[in-house]
Amino acid sequence: MKLVTWNVNSLNVRLPRLVAWLGANAPDVVCLQETKLEDARFPVEELRQAGYASAFAGQKTYNGVAILTRAGLTVTDVARGIDGFDDAQKRVIAATVEGIRVVCAYVPNGQAIGSDKYAYKLAWCRAAALHLRDAVARHPRLAMAGDFNVAPDDRDVHDPALWEGQVLCSEPERAAFREFLAAGLKDSFRLFDQPPNVFSWWDYRQLAFPKNHGLRIDHILLSEALASRCTSSRIDRNARKGEKPSDHAPAIVEIADDALR
């Protein structure tokens, strides 16, 4: 199974790029963030023609998440939001695909240390980690994929001194990320030897992408049962190139078929 997460920064704008990428990469499951579309405007038919079924939870302008599954895969138990956490923002959708629980998450950005949005981010992460513990207990084969808006450690930052203590890199955010791992998950990217300076997001400004001034903030976390059967984890930097890219690149894992069902 090939599982992907991609913050598309507006599905309306990025649909042609997404459809082209699906055709070239043939993933089985795709977690999307920042669709920025109300459910009534979700491009169900266009994606169906591209060979994918859609489950989604969206809103106008901000946020919005979706899980796409290759036609023919069995999808059950679609759930939206975090149990016990009342949140108007559409940031979580989960579904069971071929026996694997897939949680698609768009963690709040946090804006600035000490801001209301930063407090919301930390509260959101606490609630999500709590919920995750139950979810992993119920679903031994679980993948949490999304835009975590946290660079877990300095290897994930192009200039750690510049970013030290800043939002996306602050210690409370990194501790929140470790709480996700403590729920019983592994950062799939670090299951493998990786080259240095691999990132998933680059600012649109200041030629950040050509200079590779990026952060690795998009992650696929795997429960033990899936981590042990994961054969690769990488980021498709090429998807950040060309006209009208998202500022994020997709992260991709492959899981051996014997982990399914």
Place this chain on the structure above:
DNA sequence: ATGGCAATGTTTCATTGA
């Protein structure tokens, strides 16, 4: 010290993102 860029709707600017 600050803005740089992109997307959206409140649209010819303000807000948000990261």
